Amino acid sequence: MQHHNYKFLEGSGEMATLIREHDWSQTSIGTPDKWPVSLLTTVGIVLNSRFPMFMYWGPDLVCFYNDAYRPSLGVNGKHPQLLGQPAKVFWSDIWHVLEPLIQQVLSGGGATWHEDQLIPFYRNGTTEDIYWTFSYSPVLDESGNPGGIIVACTETTEKVLGLNQIRESKQELEFAIDAAELGTWDLNPYNNKFIGNNRLKSWFGLKPEAEIELPLAISVIAEKDRERVASAIEEALQPSSGGKYDTEYTIIHPETKAERIVRAKGKALFDEKGTAVRLNGTLQDITEEVVARIELTRSEQQFRALILQAPVAIAVFKGPHFVVEVANDPMYQLWGRGPEEIMGKPIFESLPEAKGQGLEILLENVYLTGERFEAREHLVMLPRDGKVEVTYINFVYEPLRDNNGITGVIGVASEVTEQVIAKRKIEDAEERARLALDAAEMGSFDYNLVTGKIIGSDRLNAIFGLQGVPEHDDYLSKLKADDRQVRLRAFEEALKTGHLYYESRIIWDDGSVRWIQTEGKVYFDEDNKPIRLLGTVLDVTQEKEYHEELLKINQRLEIALEAGRLGSYELVIDTGLMTCTAQFKANYGLDSEAEFEFEDVISLILPQYRDVVKQKIDEAITNHSVYNIEYQVQWPDGSIHWINASGKARYDQAGRATIMVGVTFDITEQKLLQQQKDEFIGIASHELKTPVTSIKAYTQVLERMLTQKGDMREAAMISKMDAQLNRLTSLIADLLDVTKINSGRLQFNYTWFDFNQLIAEVVEDLQRTTQKHTLFEDMQQTGQVYADRERVSQVLVNLITNAIKYSPHTKEIIISTRKENEEVLVGVQDFGIGISKEKQERVFEQFYRVSGVKQHTFPGLGLGLYISSEIIKREGGRIWVNSAEGEGSTFYFALPVQKN
Template identity: 60%
Template sequence: MFQQQTDTSFLDGGGESAQIIRSIDWSANPVGPISDWPQTLKTVLGIILRTKFPMFLFWGPELICFYNDAYRPSLGNNGKHPTAMGQRGEDCWPEIWDFIKPLIDKVMLRGESTWFDDQLLPIFRNGKIEDVYWTFSYSPVNDDSGRPAGVFVTCNETTEKVLSVKIEEENRDQLAFAVDAAELGTWDYNPFTQKIKANQRLKEWFGLPADEELDLSIALNAITEADRPRVVAAIERALDISSGGKYDITYTIINPVTKIERVVRTKGRAHFNAEGIAWRFNGTQQDVTDDSKARRQLIESEKNFRAMILQAPVAMCVLKGPNHIVEVANEHILELWNKTIEQTLNKPLFEGLPEVKGQGLEELLEGVLKTGEKFAASEHPVFLPRHGKMELFYINFVYAPFLNGQDIEGIIVVATDVTAQVTARQKIQDAEERARLAMDAVEMGAYDLDYITNELITSPRYNQIWGFEKGASRDEYLDAIHPDDMELRLNAHQESLKTGHLRYEARIKRKDKSVRWVRAEGKLYFDENNQPVRLLGTVIDITDAKRAEDALIEINQKLEIALEAGSLGSYELNIATGEIQCNEQFKEDFGLKGEQVFTFNRLINIVAPNHRDKVRRAVSEAIKYKTAYSEEFQVIWPDNAVHWLRAAGKVRFTEEGKPAIIIGVTFDITDHKNLQQQKDDFISIASHELKTPVTSIKAYTQVLERMLKQKGDTKEAGMISKMDSQVNRLTGLIGDLLDVTKINAGKLQFNDVDFKFAALVTEVVEDLQRTTEKHRLINEFNYEGTVHADRERIAQVITNLITNAIKYSPQPGDILIRSALHDNEVHLCVEDFGVGIAEEKQEHVFEQFYRVSGNKQHTFPGLGLGLYISSEIVKREGGRIWVNSVENKGSTFCFALPVQQSR
């Protein structure tokens, strides 16, 4: 016999049929090994095998056969038993398959039940085909998803009844006796005449007259209005041959005379002629009032149980069966799970709450189901889903077995979230530890003074602060206080008697003649008579802080003198509120001398309209990129006077990384700007005046070079070529000077278009590669999208950055040009491995005429305008430019442009 290596407890008590099932090697069967059987199949087989009523089951797509011991006699001897067990339906019943297969399909495909009464189905048994009559029904067995997975057959062989009508008639009296003994009502309805006959008992229940036949409507009137439509529909359904004529319904009647209310169960069957028309409909009726009351009480009890769980002030749920199906769950446990009722109800716990798998809860639940012993846990750590991630919770919970008699049907779960208490306790413990560590870290001493006994307990650090090697008496500590501070200390103690809090700062004279400053703080505790009984406190040496405070006062005084001497305005801007604290010079810079209240919005309105966006952008970028900012802009005073200001500032952030304040200075640069304007005017005029003769010189140079080459004077032609290169340099310098004057005057023209960024970079790189043999330009672009800007100006920027990289990399090597998309910006970076720039000089490289000073400042020619022009072009296209550099290792210059649609 094949031994199943799995739990077959559902077969217990199933008799011979169960033993046959155990003996079969199911791994070779389409149903598969028992360990893989669905719970629905096990449950249905458990019911079938233990019942005494003949039952049969077709299961799965192959319609595998199962039956119980009560069904076994119908198979006869030397027939289908025991080979029918586990056999395919078609193989088991070939002689009647044409009849029963459509019935099975009807159930499996449409979920519709069937019923047949006294149906002739010849079967092979006792070594031959025998005529056998059956009354049977086919009904669906649904799987966990609610779809039919099998056909449940309840059947009764009626061969003897059909063949023994005479015997049945002889036993009619016995049947009548049985009906009377069982206190049953009997009824017989003629569908053609719509008349009903009933025995005396049923007439008494319905309050019907003693007539032989009555209209059905008279009997229906005794049925409660709530149940009457349901009864009528059940009768009509039974009289339809497609229903099989079966009738079984429970409803309530009220005797119209005695007003006695009864719950009755009526069972019957319709009989049909050859045309399928019901010619007779009869049956019995049983008074089930007591059973109904018990059932209602059971339902009410279960309802109360569910209500208790749903209304419980703590998290509760009931888990049924080995799969821990969530049968009921209240809102508290749903809140704890962070799940909805739709996600969890009537589903296995770990299917609706898969996040808690693998945390040991499965084993705890299995242990309760197996042993029936309650399990309780206190402050059990569990990770639960919150806000898209798993968070740690501490839960007190109880798993208690849910019993039905002696059987364990499931588990009742009661849980309480104690995370807040555990966290609070941990915080208290952490706070105590931090307090101790903090006291050690800041070298704080502690003391405990008993006012009743005058006993003073001090910590080692307290003694050290006062200059004692070990504890001393209270009087000795008092003697150490500086005489000039004794009154201050006494006043603080007298005030503490009113407030309960002590605080003072005083000097002490230690034995080594040194004088130290200390800060003493404490809390007083009083008795029921409001008399002080205890003082707990701390003391800290603040000598260094006092000295630093004095030094800070001195520094602030010097700073005020420096600001005043330099005519610098100083300010502090609260980013959240926009409020500004400032000195008088700052007010004067904005033409607001004498005004008291300052806000950022107030000042931004004084800024010239064409400069406001630039100022806002500079402040926003300083906050976004956590950098300092420096900006020059015009302001229009209330008297309409126009001034130029230079403002610089630095953002300070909170510990959480949020911008809090901006601290900075302002300086009136109106005179400087006027001088610069004069300089720009001069440069503009000079540049224009130089441009024409330089152009002529270049033309003559090129003509002269061609003439010398035609004569064969290559040496002289080479000298002329070098002169032409110098003229090109001079032309470039003049062009830069003209661009600078246009930028300063706000007249630099931009022709913005949509263009492919990668194509432009490739074009510039290829052109510049032809100008250098020592350096290899490597183009690594990861952005091939479109940019809306002035294509020629952006090409000018890229050219400046690459030529600078070549210029400041004297040794042969690679120049890397990279582009990529970052947060709706295209970034282009040019990296060289040349001389680099010192950190303190990097913030100046984009200034006008700035050149990095040092040993090699004359090695690399230029006016220091290229980066300034590039910076202004990028800024005016809505972008930004920056540099990262390490001296003697190289530099990386980058700019960013917004990626956007055509404007």
């Protein structure tokens, strides 16, 4: 719109701004520069008024309103679109209400007035019920005719709704007073006039039209309550009391003398000086309630007394949190807490040890459903002497009800821990006995000596070959005739001693004979008369057969020991006492009658072997293994003999070694033969070494000569012969080493050297000898080692060549080193044929080779690993193998960094 300096549009109000910015050219009244003075004046009056005002102008009744009227339009309603719009268009929803008013004013009917008029329209996103007090007045234009209408209005919605609510509340209050059968009263403190409704007057014995003086009202109160009531009234009239009045008393009808207990409740009102100007309230007949309360109190007292005097544990838990309202001493003893810790508190807060055991859920279920819960021998963890222990409880949860429904839970409990433990011990004992009988395949019986009735187990019937429910005579009939007297004598003895035991034979229906062992106990009455016999029967047929077989085996064993000159012994480890055969003593050069103990054996062993023998025995005991050792002894005649001894310990139930049993064998002759063999091998190997060396030299010269002549085929044949000479040289070297080892002449030259450097040199040399396999190094830092460098190299060469030989179908060999606990560890891993578990312990034995067809596949004397093992042992180290058949092997050896 075109701006002009119109005084009536000055100001910062929202509506003044909107009118200035509105495009009035699109309306029927045109732009403000064409408005008549009457319109300009009226718009100025409306905008500058702080009273809510609205106006219509022109034939279309274009709408104007001020800032004070703006809130009545709400949000999300007609504002600001209403400004400048024709009334009939924009007020279409209530036009049927507005049109008669507008027509009255425009037709000269004068102004209108309406108070608390309901005129609903759309605002705040919905159509609301709105109440208005308003006036429609005409605005005259320059011709003296109504050119528009000015509306002065105010919204009275809150006032109308408030009055309606008060009216409804008053009606509800009257209804509530009547429904509750309350008397109402109003005391004027200035004149002590006491006004009451008809119900109150009837209680006081007055007619409906009668007025009540305060002294008259008090005179109806029972004498015992008058002074207290008067004091309560006086106190309520004091500002310090807050004006509250609440008391109970008894009134006595002046004519009928009927007593009525009432409760008076009221509130005093004070003026600005703090003087009471009014005290009013209600009077409620609570006679039945008080009587019920007195009766309930008496009942609760009796209930509490019953609980406190009860011999079993009882407690009452009130409310959803199960607050302990009352409990007796047995319950406190069960909880392991005193009253000061429990009373008046939620049970699971004051007894946290009981939480999380399912008791909360049980209590809640009883409280919510009203269903009784009972448990027997229920396991509960409760405090005992400062620690939480397992207890067993029989208990019942019963819902506690009053007129309002379930208010809590009654718990009744008794501890049965000792009974449960005792019962379970009996059950355990019975179960153990049953399991023992089952495990031992024993039959059991219960024989009544008074009635002659017998109860036998299924196993007993099976042992006797009987079915159904046999009588006592049925069992006796199975006894072999020759053994019936044995049973009779044992039975007669049992009636005197109380213990029954005998072995006898029974005959099954198929004619087979079985051995049984019967054992039992006789029970006597107070007059010492036998009344009951409990016992067991065991089928010992197999044991009898085993015993006979054992006798035969022992006889054969004695013959074998004597034939093989093996001496056997049994040593009591704690005492050193020995039981041994004559051959055992003969192996030590002693007479068969000689007294012989373990210390005697040790004294005959040559000193250099004694500690080793004791160590081997201790290791066998610790490892539950067999010990085997060879050592020399000196007979009493001074001669030296070799002994091979073996043994194994026996252990008691606690796992403690108690007995050592074993054998000894005089191997002096074998040792002499071994010595002669070693000497022969040594001489033969030494004598063979020189001609083989010469042959090898001639062979190499001959190979070079043939190669130079171009005779390649003959040269290749000579080369193969040279390879066989290498094998022969290696075999001779192994035989020489073995003879040196057996004779103790294998020498070692110790020096410090770089261990990994030695490994690298050996690997490099051996890699040149094989085209098929690749040797991989996986070496960690090991540093210097003090050992025989050549002997360690010999072991490593042996292990790597073995790995190559026994992995013909794989290509990788891995050599690894590392340092661990002052040792250097070497591993040689192949992925070849592997070694079965049962053969791994023998691979380091002298002359041991793989058995079967593989013996020809992988030729050799079986000395390489034996020599390697002896070298490592003499270096103070250890050697072992991990292998799985078909998956390869890893041979390890470990050497101390510095030899002791």
